[in-house]
Amino acid sequence: MINVEIDNKNYEFKKGINLENIMEKINHKDKNIIVAAIINNRIQKLSKKIDSDCKIKFLTRSDVLGNRIYRRSLFMVMARAIYKLFPESVLAIEHSLSNGIYCELHKEGSLEPQDLQRIYSEMIKIVKADLPIRCKQFTRDEVIDIYKKQGFDDKVKFIKNCNRSKFILYELDG
Numbered sequence: 001m002i003n004v005e006i007d008n009k010n011y012e013f014k015k016g017i018n019l020e021n022i023m024e025k026i027n028h029k030d031k032n033i034i035v036a037a038i039i040n041n042r043i044q045k046l047s048k049k050i051d052s053d054c055k056i057k058f059l060t061r062s063d064v065l066g067n068r069i070y071r072r073s074l075f076m077v078m079a080r081a082i083y084k085l086f087p088e089s090v091l092a093i094e095h096s097l098s099n100g101i102y103c104e105l106h107k108e109g110s111l112e113p114q115d116l117q118r119i120y121s122e123m124i125k126i127v128k129a130d131l132p133i134r135c136k137q138f139t140r141d142e143v144i145d146i147y148k149k150q151g152f153d154d155k156v157k158f159i160k161n162c163n164r165s166k167f168i169l170y171e172l173d174g
Contacts, residue, residue: 001013001014001015002014002015002017002050002051002052002053002054003053004022004050004053004054004055004056005054005055005056006022006026006028006055006056006057006058007057011025011026013025013050015050015051015052016049016050016051017049017050018046018047018048018049018050019037019039019044019045019046019047019048019050019056019058020046020047022050022056023046023058028058030058030060033060033061033062034046034058034059034060034066035059035060035061035066035069035070035073036058036059036065036066036069037056037057037058037059038056038057038059038065039054039055039056040054040055043059043065043069045135047132071101072170073133075093075101076133076170076172077123077126077127077172078091078103078119078123079091079093079172080122080126080172080173080174081119081122081123081125081126082105082119084122085115085118085119085122086105086107086115088107088108089105089106089107089108090105090106090107090150090151090152091103091104091105091106092104092105092106126172126173131172131173132172133170133171133172134170134171134172135168135169135170136168136169136170136171137166137167137168138166138167138168138169139165139166139167140159140160140162140164140165140166140167143159143167143169144156144159144160146169147159
């Protein structure tokens with residue numbers, strides 16, 4: 001058994017329990033909006049298994065870090081929807097504008113209102129499918145190949161000039 005502190009309360013769980021199961025067992029009030037957790041000062045995904053005593057702080061979309069995680073997840077969902085509908089396009093997620101994000105979609109022909117509706121509908125399908133966002137490690141050459149195939153020449157240039165041999169990328173349904 002392991003001892004876990006959550007919101008200044010102590011709990012005891014079987015070794016190897018994941019954060020999602022912990023939320024269910026304690027019936028956490030924010031379980032529908034929790035996006036990640038901090039365990040001993042490290043951000044962890046909700047599928048993380050706990051093997052030793054620790055302190056947990058769950059992150060919601062209301063927390064600064066939780067909101068960043070939520071937004072990045074939405075970017076992944078949006079990108080997946082766009083690349084499924086417009087495989088030859090390139091999506092550029094540029095910068096923040098007030099409470100929004102400025103994006104550009106480079107595709108053949110102009111973006112029509114019905115295209116936006118199709119993107120939205122595809123995003124809803126992806127969310128309902130509850131597909132996992134996976135963290136994977138790649139070599140420099142693998143990352144360069146991935147980014148070349150996706151048309152991200154600026155990222156290819158950056159990776160070539162980066163002094164690292166391993167990179168972590170996130171993947172959603174390919």
